[in-house]
Amino acid sequence: MTKKSRINNILLSIPIQAWLLVFTIVPLVMIFFYAFVEVSDEGVKFTINNIVNVISNDRYKSAFYDSLYYAFISTVVCFILGYPLAYVMTKMSNGARDLLMILLMLPMWMNILIRTYALKALIDEQSILSGFFKFIGLENGTLTNTTTAIIIGMVYNYLPFLVLPIYTSLLKIDYSLIEAARDLGAGGFVVFSKILLPLSLPGILSGITMVFVPSVTTFVIPQLLANKKWTVGSLIEYKFMHEAGAGAGVSADGSALSFLLMIIVIAMMSIVNLVDKENDAGGVV
């Protein structure tokens, strides 16, 4: 690379670097800072008390547990619904597939808040579905404030993010591989478990990540659909926006919670990446 083009590259990347600095690096540093310091009259002091407080607090712990649980269940439900859907889409005629794709993507064109409010209106008391909810034995004829409501909300919002990467990776599988497997005596289940599943693994992993990470961190969905249930997301939102006083933007507990959540997400992603790499290296499945 010549010196001139190197200077050009630096110049071109200045705007995005400034953006990242202001909106990613500074907030990250602030989170780290408030998670590990104690601000008092005597000044600023390093401490791990904030972290210890969060970990030893039962209410926070149960929020962590619930968040992971909801995210896990949503991811599993998304996979069970999404994988067959992605597979069927690879077999469809172009017209039918495009139609399905649009139906899947259409809700994504609207803001998540609007979508979730719409869902809330569907499952609330005196909604058009109330009669049905009463019929299946729900008190008050509402799903609001149930785990089911949260799962439905998450699946509804994040399903497309799982279907699309899996669909792409299934599409890349050479159909003659499936024929070769059938030729060698493989029935439907063996074709799925030995050929389709391992070969679409990269798509599955990125799909799972795309569902799990936003599910574990979301606060809009649990708050709107089940405001009596605490998740890490709604807890952090509460800490920063309400407890600390609007606009203060400073919360020791909130920062510590954010920090821990980030550690958990990074750990999850590392495991997923590890599986992905193993697969790339050609591990026998």
Place this chain on the structure above:
Amino acid sequence: MSEHIIDLYNITKSYGDTEVIKDLTLYIRKNEFLTLLGPSGCGKTTTLRIIGGFEQPDSGRIFFNNVDITDVPPHKRPINTVFQKYSLFPHMNIYENIAFGLRIKKMKEKEIKEKVARVLELVELSGFEKRMPHSLSGGQQQRIAIARAIVNEPEVLLLDEPLGALDLKLRKEMQYELKNLQKKTGITFVYVTHDQEEALTMSDTIIVMNHGVIQQIGKPTDIYNEPSNAFVAQFIGESNILSGVMKRDYLCEFANKEFQCEDKGFGEDEDVDVVVRPEDIKIVEPEKGMLQGEVLSTLFKGVHYEIIVEANGFKWKIHTTAYSKPGSKVGLSIDPYDIHIMRIPYNIMTGWMVEDNKVEIVDSVFDCNASGFEQDETVSVYILPQDIEIKEKDFETEMPGGTIKGEIVNVKDKGLDYEVIVKCSDTDFLVHTDRKMAIGTEVCLFIPKESIKIRKRVDTHDKDEMSVYEGGDFENDKEEQD
């Protein structure tokens, strides 16, 4: 005569409106190396896929050792396939690829290990167990694909242009190896290729196909020396193909001249195709030749010269080792046994009986002489190219019987007349006409009702009731090679 391992009876197959296989009947004998040969789109790969179970025929039955397997899915057929693109499983190493079929049979690991080692030795790739497919060259991947198939000890191995992706030198080597492997294992090979040289080199039996119809079945030498029609002659090696008329037994007229020949048994004044190989025409002094003409061009081809001589309105292609000067006058001489006379092949297509004496072909209804069919019954329709009349654009004239519109997609000069291919919707009609027409011309075809021959389609489980191939060559060719 060894027994049949696979029998196909009256197979038809269409994709949309395109009929890729038309009423195909053939058999494959145990332990033979059989090649399906033809240009792309002739239906050879579809035939192979029907045998493998990857395609279902629209009608007709397939038998394996006299058991009907038409409705048996591919994973339950005792047949294995080597695919065109090898199709090795990219996420498994060579050992796992080869062991795939054995694992499904729940074989013990020790036995699998032995079998994999043995089959790797057979394809000369011992020690490759731990390698991944992508780290292998094309030729090696091909051998693994073959190993993966034969490790299951199938009775029949299907090979779909397996050497197509290899370079010339490797292809020649693999041809030799495949032939050896077939002899060593005794597995029946069904091989698909468009490469006539490959077919001639390896096969015990060759089936030449075109437009979904068998053109000829025979040993490689028979196919080359005695092509049964103009298409085969053209496809296997180079040929001069002319239209001719059989005057009587042993006398044929073509290029406006009568020639002695060795063929008989044709009708008097029957239209025929005449085929003369370029190497069978001798260039002599003008006064000593049967035909006199002028050398148009001379091209050096390595072993021989390719000389084009125009004589009696036809451009003859001649292969000879002696040089002739372009522009010079020469005589041409052809020995009677080098003149091959062939019946003109029928256009074979699918029709539907609208009512008695009315058949629908490619969206048009034609008069015909056929009764006793059910309404809307699917039938096979046979029409000779010389019986079809071709009209240019002037479609308004009322023609009795029925017409169909189409476009000329190919024209070939055959001396006395022209052979044109007319595309009507998705169906090609072969038509003979006296007038030279341009490619792209829109035309109208008229078929007199006497020229439309209707045959019942057979779709029954009882193969004893089925009719045999009508051309007659099928049975004869097979007997000759025993």
